[in-house]
Amino acid sequence: MPFQKLVFKPGINRDTTNYANEGGWYECDKIRFYSGYPQKLGGWVEATSERIVGTCRQLWNWVTSYTDNFLAVGTNKKVYIEAGGYFYDITPLRTTLTTTATDNCVETTDTSTTVNIAVVGHGCQTGDYVTISGVTGDIGGVPDAEINTEHVVTRVDADNFTITVTTAATSTASGGGTSIDIECQITPGYPLITAGYGWGTGAWNGAYGWGLASSTPVFLPQRDWWFDNFDNDLVMNIRSETSAGGGNTGGPIYYWQRGAASNPTTALGTRAVLLSGLTLDGVAPADVPDAAAQILISQNDKHLLAFGCQPYAGSAGDFDPLLIRWSTQNQPNVWTPLSTNTAGFLRVSRGSRIVRAIPTRQEIIVLTDTHVYSLQFLGTNDVFSLQELADNVSVASPRSAVTANNVLYWMGLDKFYAYDGRVQTLPCTLREHVFKDINFAQADQIICGTNEGFNEIWWFYASGNSNWVDRYVVYNHLDNIWYYGNLGRTAWLDTSSRDLPTGMYTPPPDPPPADQTAQDPGIMYTHESGVDDAGSAMTSYIQSSDFDIGDGETFMLTRRMIPDINFHQSTAESPAVTLAVRSRNWPGSNFQNDPSDTKSVIESSVGLYTNQVFVRARGRQMALKVASEDLGVQWQLGAVRLDTRPDGKR
Numbered sequence: 001m002p003f004q005k006l007v008f009k010p011g012i013n014r015d016t017t018n019y020a021n022e023g024g025w026y027e028c029d030k031i032r033f034y035s036g037y038p039q040k041l042g043g044w045v046e047a048t049s050e051r052i053v054g055t056c057r058q059l060w061n062w063v064t065s066y067t068d069n070f071l072a073v074g075t076n077k078k079v080y081i082e083a084g085g086y087f088y089d090i091t092p093l094r095t096t097l098t099t100t101a102t103d104n105c106v107e108t109t110d111t112s113t114t115v116n117i118a119v120v121g122h123g124c125q126t127g128d129y130v131t132i133s134g135v136t137g138d139i140g141g142v143p144d145a146e147i148n149t150e151h152v153v154t155r156v157d158a159d160n161f162t163i164t165v166t167t168a169a170t171s172t173a174s175g176g177g178t179s180i181d182i183e184c185q186i187t188p189g190y191p192l193i194t195a196g197y198g199w200g201t202g203a204w205n206g207a208y209g210w211g212l213a214s215s216t217p218v219f220l221p222q223r224d225w226w227f228d229n230f231d232n233d234l235v236m237n238i239r240s241e242t243s244a245g246g247g248n249t250g251g252p253i254y255y256w257q258r259g260a261a262s263n264p265t266t267a268l269g270t271r272a273v274l275l276s277g278l279t280l281d282g283v284a285p286a287d288v289p290d291a292a293a294q295i296l297i298s299q300n301d302k303h304l305l306a307f308g309c310q311p312y313a314g315s316a317g318d319f320d321p322l323l324i325r326w327s328t329q330n331q332p333n334v335w336t337p338l339s340t341n342t343a344g345f346l347r348v349s350r351g352s353r354i355v356r357a358i359p360t361r362q363e364i365i366v367l368t369d370t371h372v373y374s375l376q377f378l379g380t381n382d383v384f385s386l387q388e389l390a391d392n393v394s395v396a397s398p399r400s401a402v403t404a405n406n407v408l409y410w411m412g413l414d415k416f417y418a419y420d421g422r423v424q425t426l427p428c429t430l431r432e433h434v435f436k437d438i439n440f441a442q443a444d445q446i447i448c449g450t451n452e453g454f455n456e457i458w459w460f461y462a463s464g465n466s467n468w469v470d471r472y473v474v475y476n477h478l479d480n481i482w483y484y485g486n487l488g489r490t491a492w493l494d495t496s497s498r499d500l501p502t503g504m505y506t507p508p509p510d511p512p513p514a515d516q517t518a519q520d521p522g523i524m525y526t527h528e529s530g531v532d533d534a535g536s537a538m539t540s541y542i543q544s545s546d547f548d549i550g551d552g553e554t555f556m557l558t559r560r561m562i563p564d565i566n567f568h569q570s571t572a573e574s575p576a577v578t579l580a581v582r583s584r585n586w587p588g589s590n591f592q593n594d595p596s597d598t599k600s601v602i603e604s605s606v607g608l609y610t611n612q613v614f615v616r617a618r619g620r621q622m623a624l625k626v627a628s629e630d631l632g633v634q635w636q637l638g639a640v641r642l643d644t645r646p647d648g649k650r
Contacts, residue, residue, distance in 0.1 A: 003562065003641040006624060008544055010036045011481030014433035019621070021545035026623075029485040030540040032454060033476065039636035040540040040628060041485075042528035047502065048085040051521030053078045053129075055191040056504035057399070057447075059493035060227030060234075068264050069497055072234055073504070074225025075522060077129070077188040079236065081256075081268060082524070088268040091129070092254045097122060097182040106147060106176035108140030108169035114154070115142060115163050118174075119182065124161045128153040129185040132163075136177040141170030189223020189238070191509050192467060193442055222444050224398065228297040228304075230332050232258035235304060236272060237295045239398060249319040250291035250308055252276075255332070275333050285333040287312060287343075291319050294398070296357050297332075298364065301377045303342065303384075304332035307357040307366065312337060312345060321353035322368070324375065326384065342383050348373060350388070355395045360408050365419060367395045367410065372423050390423035396438075397446040402457060404450045404477055409457050411446060416475070426475070430482045434473050437464045445469050449492030451501050453528060455479070460489050468508040490522075501527040531569060531634040541627035542637070546584070549622050549644055557647040558583070558617045563610055564638030565626070572632030579626055579640075583619030618647055 009024040010033040018026055030041045054075030061071050071082040080087040097119050107116040117132075124130065130151055135144045142165055151163035224239035238251025256272040258264060276288035293308030305326040310319055312335070328334045328341035337343045348354060351368025357375070358365050366373040372390040377383070394412035395401065401410035408419040409426065414435050416426035428434075438446075439462040446461045447469070455478035463471045473484045491504040506522035525534065532538055549556035558581060567575040626637050 003643055004549070006544075006547070006640045006642065010038075010479060011429060011476075012483045013429040013545070015429050015431055018545050018623075022547045024545050025542055026545040028483055028542040030487070030538055031483060031485070031542045032456070032474065033479065033481055033483065034454070034636065036479070037637055038542045038626070040531070040538070040634055043530040043532045043538060044503065044525040044527040044534055045529045046534055047524040047526040048082075048087075050085065050087050051523060052080055052087055052504075052506075054188065054223075054522060055506040055509075056491040056522050056524075057222065058225040058227060059491045059502060059504065060229070061493060061495040061497050062229040062234075063497050064232040064258055064264075066232070066258075066262060066264065068232075068258070070234075071493075071498075071502070072227045072236070073491075073524075074227065074236070075506075076191045076223035077127075078185075079225065079254075079272060081234070083264070083268065090256050090268070090270065090272050091185045092252075092272045092274065094128075094184045094186045095123065097184065099178055099180065102176075102180040102182055103178045104175050105180060106135060106139045107174040108142050108172060110140070110170065110172045111168055113165050113168050115139075115147065115165055115169075116160055117163065117182070118160050120159045122156075122159070122161055122182075122184070124153045124156055124184055125187050126153055126156055127188050128161075129188070130161075130163070131183040131185075133181050133183075134177065134179040136179070137175065139169075139175045140173035142167050144176075147176070190220050191506070192222045193444055194220045194222075224444070226294045226296070228295060230255075230297055230302075230304065234258075234272070235275065235295060235297065235332060237292050237306075239293055249317075250289075250293040250306075250310070252290060253288060253292055253295055253306070255280075278333055280331065280333050283331055283334060287335040288327075288333055289325060289335065290315070293321065293354060294357055296359065296364065298326075298377060299359070300362075301379070302330045303327060303377075305357070305364075308354045320347070322348040322351065324348065324354070324366070324384075324386075344383050346375075346384060346386050348386065350391065356398045356401050356410075358401050358403065358408060360403050360419070361406055365389075365408055367393075367401065369395065372419065389419070393417060393423065396440075396461075397443045399444075399447040400459065402448040402450055404452065404455075404457055407477070409448070409475065409477070411448065411459050411461075413440070427480075428475075428482055430473055430484055433484065434461075437471075438462070439464055439466060442467055445490070447490070447492055449501070450494045451528070452494055453500075458492060460487070460492065489525075500529055503527055531571060532631055537629055537631045539627070539629045540635075541625060543625040544623050546621040546623050549583070549620065549642070555585070555618060555620060555647045556644045558615055558622065558642050558644045560643045561613045561615060562641040562643070563613060564640055565610075566636050566638070567634060568636070569634040570632055571634075572630060575628075575633040575635070576630065577626055577628045577633065577635050579613060579624075581615055581617050581622055581624055581642075583617040583622045585619050585621075 013021045013024050031038050054077030056075045058074040063069050073080040078091045105118045133148050135147045146165040153161045155162045221240040227236045234256040237253040253275040254272040255275045255278050259267040289306050289310040291310045292306035296305050303326045308321040309325050325345040328343040335343050351370040356367045364375040374387045376385050378385050396411040410417050416428050418426045442462045448459050457475045460469045460472045462469050469488045472487050489503040489505050494501040503525045507520045
């Protein structure tokens with residue numbers, strides 16, 4: 001018989017049976033389709049040897065008029081600006097403790113590395129970061145240099161907190177002098193959604209919910225940030241905080257100033273401050289919301305908007321999750337609505353909360369938990385208008401939406417959506433595979449980003465048996481196909497200001513997450529760089545659905561295969577993949593042979609191909625699998641051909 005040429009439809013389909021998807025692909029990990037053919041994903045490398053503290057949930061890139069290429073990085077513990085491969089800590093301060101409250105506040109205990117800081121009403125909490133300066137002289141044998149630095153608070157009571165140093169004290173003593181300053185950073189949040197039970201039942205005297213003394217859990221939100229740039233400066237806010245009663249509110253709005261110096265070094269050494277206390281260009285702040293769920297700059301008209309926020313003349317406790325407020329034009333710190341300015345507000349009429357606002361073309365799309373709205377700048381006395389676009393929709397998380405090629409895509413609770421002028425359901429061949437295996441208790445971890453070099457939209461999510469992001473699904477919006485795999489990323493950014501996509505990952509906290517000091521450092525990766533997993537081998541594979549050999553009636557014996565695989569961009573001296581055929585007699589039956597019996601390793605120098613692979617596989621139907629797990633291997637599969645002959649009907 002002539003050779004049987006195997007050409008499969010691009011994309012992965014798991015929403016039909018294996019056999020019904022004949023001529024297509026059924027399983028994969030770390031592959032993509034390029035020009036209709038599968039190939040291994042591009043690799044990634046560590047972008048910098050520096051590490052961040054906490055779990056990153058947000059990245060924002062902007063280029064200033066001084067050509068600074070800044071990347072804002074928000075974690076549950078810190079806020080950084082990355083520039084030139086270095087991270088600069090701009091985490092806002094909660095307060096600064098100074099003399100006389102801090103006079104001689106340092107206390108040591110003989111043989112202990114624990115140092116007590118005695119300051120009445122300090123307000124610190126376990127896990128807080130504090131920076132101490134101004135201590136003079138050794139205290140109890142502990143050098144002042146070990147105290148004059150940043151520390152993590154390890155224990156608190158109303159008038160004391162403790163830190164840990166390297167050198168054990170040689171005596172019990174107190175001192176430090178009378179010029180001590182203690183900068184107390186804002187209290188860290190949680191790396192993932194966490195259930196707390198209150199002071200009476202919990203084991204940790206943490207930041208939120210304690211004092212409730214209840215056996216009913218209070219769900220504490222993960223710490224997220226929103227960033228945007230106002231010209232050269234950075235504006236940011238914490239997405240969600242939990243009040244003492246357990247209710248969800250927005251977080252404060254902060255502002256970081258780039259300044260006018262040609263060299264940004266001085267500005268990078270300063271911290272973000274509360275917008276409500278900041279005078280900008282000689283204008284004093286006015287009625288800045290104390291709480292907002294999301295901030296966003298309407299870049300065309302220079303209004304700072306808050307989506308879900310504290311109402312005008314209200315308090316943070318009056319937080320309205322459906323209210324939209326905005327500052328006056330070109331003045332992000334002035335929010336008082338007057339006839340002489342453009343500050344104002346609108347309220348979304350449907351849904352229970354605004355989940356996400358995202359700019360697209362000449363409008364801002366506002367997603368509530370049930371409806372879609374369009375917010376447009378009018379340039380009249382009304383400033384903005386709000387129009388309902390669709391109802392009965394859902395959105396999986398605040399970060400599950402992204403724009404690509406002027407189309408908004410987002411993940412719902414049971415399907416994917418697209419908006420290109422009208423809201424529509426996005427056809428998906430992996431819908432059941434994805435939505436039947438998501439841990440929706442950790443839905444806030446779902447993030448979305450683009451990889452425009454390959455026309456891809458990526459969603460990362462926690463699978464059903466995981467509390468941490470461990471899987472992804474990809475939609476190729478040019479070819480209208482889907483594929484998936486296993487990979488953890490907690491933040492993702494693809495921007496034209498940087499050559500390649502950036503991904504952030506912090507290993508899951510262990511133990512989670514009451515001991516907030518127990519997190520590993522976060523790593524920033526540059527994707528589509530090299531062919532490996534940050535110096536380690538990447539396992540990649542794709543397997544077809546079952547296909548008939550011959551007419552599907554007669555048993556066929558496959559004797560050899562002629563592979564069509566290239567190894568362009570491989571760095572290994574002898575790159576190779578594993579090519580396997582697996583046969584069976586009936587749909588649903590076991591495979592007739594162990595994969596190791598028919599697996600053939602194709603070894604070739606880069607650019608060369610193995611001529612043929614001899615196999616012996618008998619059956620009515622067959623599946624083809626290509627895999628690699630070695631360093632330096634990059635591959636693309638073309639059209640494999642099979643040499644078969646009839647072998648009876650029984």
